[in-house]
Amino acid sequence: MKKFFLGLITLQFLFSCSKNEEAIEETPVSTINLLNAPYSSLSPEQQKLKLESEAKSVITEFDKTKTSSAIEAIQNLDNLLEINRIDIVGGKNNNGLSDIFNVSDVFGIYTWNNAIKKWEKTVSNNNLTFRYPSKISGTINDAEVVLNATASPIKVDIIDTPKRYQWVYDANVGYAVPVLVSNEVLDKIHLPLTVDATIKIKGIDSGNISVVNTYNNNNHIPTISNLKLTLNDGYALEIKNNRNSSPSVASALLTYNGKSILGYNFDSSGNIDQLLNNHNSSSTDYGKANTLITILDNFAILGSGDIESITTELEKTESSIPQPNYFSSDYYIKFNDRSKKISDLKAELYNKYSKLVLVSKKDKNKIADIVAKSELVSSTNIPFVWRNGTWEFSMGTVFQKIERYDVKYYIKFNDNSVVAMNVYFSTGFDSLKNQIEDFITFLNK
Incomplete structure (x- = not known):
């Protein structure tokens, strides 16, 4: 469950950016205004063409990094x-x-x-x-x-040589168990100011x-x-993080010859240290998050989310849905039912407490909302049969269905039409997709 909440925060984080140095200082008021901006009058297909044009401009700028000798x-x-x-x-x-x-x-x-x-x-x-x-x-x-x-003055231990184990047969249990041969060796280093x-x-x-x-x-x-x-060939990247402020903030800005390509702004009232380092985080540790991303001069993605409320309600409701008993004849039916109920709840809470929108900064209108839906993502038949009070391998004669549900994200337009993000951004985006794949290949070298 914790992965879901961190995923929400990460989703907000990934969609957080700013246009230029002035944009890094944008007030929450301007962000709120954009979040509540009216829908564009363009049709979904017209918006797709506009988005493709914007994204191509970004990829063109990214492509220039391939000529950077320093990079x-x-x-x-x-x-x-x-x-x-x-x-x-x-x-x-x-x-x-x-x-x-x-x-x-x-x-x-x-x-x-x-x-x-x-x-x-x-x-x-x-x-x-x-x-x-x-x-x-x-x-x-x-x-x-x-x-x-x-x-x-901060001195930390890093693992120089890890612990070494050897598998040794244990007659008391009838199988091999790991036995510690040597303890780990640590190096001490001073972290840099x-x-x-x-x-x-x-x-x-x-x-x-x-x-x-x-x-x-x-x-x-x-x-x-x-x-x-x-870099002397025109690129500059600045990344700032401040966990000492309230809320915690992070920002980044990538420019080429002074022109902004990509950047982000992110703030969170959550206890980031606790979330990353402790498995016993409470709902209050998640707090609230706001994000702003702009790409080149126009395209922007904005978001806000009350992760604390999502966490509180999900934990409360999830605990009321009992785990299915494997040693019962209806185990797989209840397993599937629980998977669907939890996924439905996650989508409902995301839509209730989070908001993520695509906007045009130049036109000052909303292109689309991003909404969540619960969907069946996989269905598998396994060869098991309930016999003599237990589940046994059926030799392929009887099968049980395992269904897994998860949250998927959709784009909602001004005409209330809803399109899956993976569908919308694949059909009609072939040339852009190829450019992005080429650029990702370059970055992964």
Whole structure:
């Protein structure tokens, strides 16, 4: 159940963005006005053409990243660290790209040996340096990333060598059981207050990455974290998170030569630490969330949700629906009935306490609402028969049906027509779909 609530928050988070630096400061009033904007007079098919045009413009901007030498250099560093993971803290732990931006007091010069496909380390007392090919197909070490970090007082344990177990036969139980052979070995590292990385390609400055963190009460999760990526070929990305404010806020902005491509704004009154780190979260930990996303100059998605109320009502109602008894002849009937009731309730509560809309900022009208429906998502027949007070394998002569229901999201237009999101955004969107797939393939390299 917790995954459902975190999914709602994530859905809000994914649909949270802003147009430019001024948009990051947009007041809740403007967001509310857009949430309650009137419907566009365009038909669903006309809206589809308009959305496709907007989305193509975005993909065109994204496509330009394929020509960024600095972005390719960062991607190749990630690629080479996956081919041959290193240990930057002196133990046996294997580290990747994200790790090198999350440590301090770590030094060394790592040079890529293309002949043996491994990193070779030499001593450095000043910083952490990587020298490697800037292009994925390259063989010459023409890229250099140099990282300098300042340490925070926050010291954490990371697993250097995990616990090791061995399976040993236990005559008392009649089967093999895991026996601890050696305990885990931990490394202690200081988390960074700041990290500054410079990127050079062929000796020319190509970009900079800076990270600034603020910690409270020896908590290893920063209360405030800012990341800024600035590339000399026009791209800039800034991500800000502040859990110290009330509500907690997060924002991001991606620009190209000063023009906004993508960004988000997100705020939540929920206890984010408790939700992520504790399995015994209460309904009050979920709070409320608001989101705003804009893409280029016009297309926007806005949302608000009372996750606390959804949680409270769902927990109350779900507990009143008994778990089916497997050792009963009506187990599968009641299993299917319970799955449907819970899915129906989730959809009902989402529509009651959440609002997500597609809007045109230029036209100041609503394109469509996003609503939830409960649907049968799978139905499977399994060869079991109720015999002699238990369920037995039927050898394929008798089958029981297992049905699973889940929440699906639909787009609702001004004429009250409702179309499944996966249907609406596939039919008539073939060219856009191909562009998106090409771009995702590029990002996944």
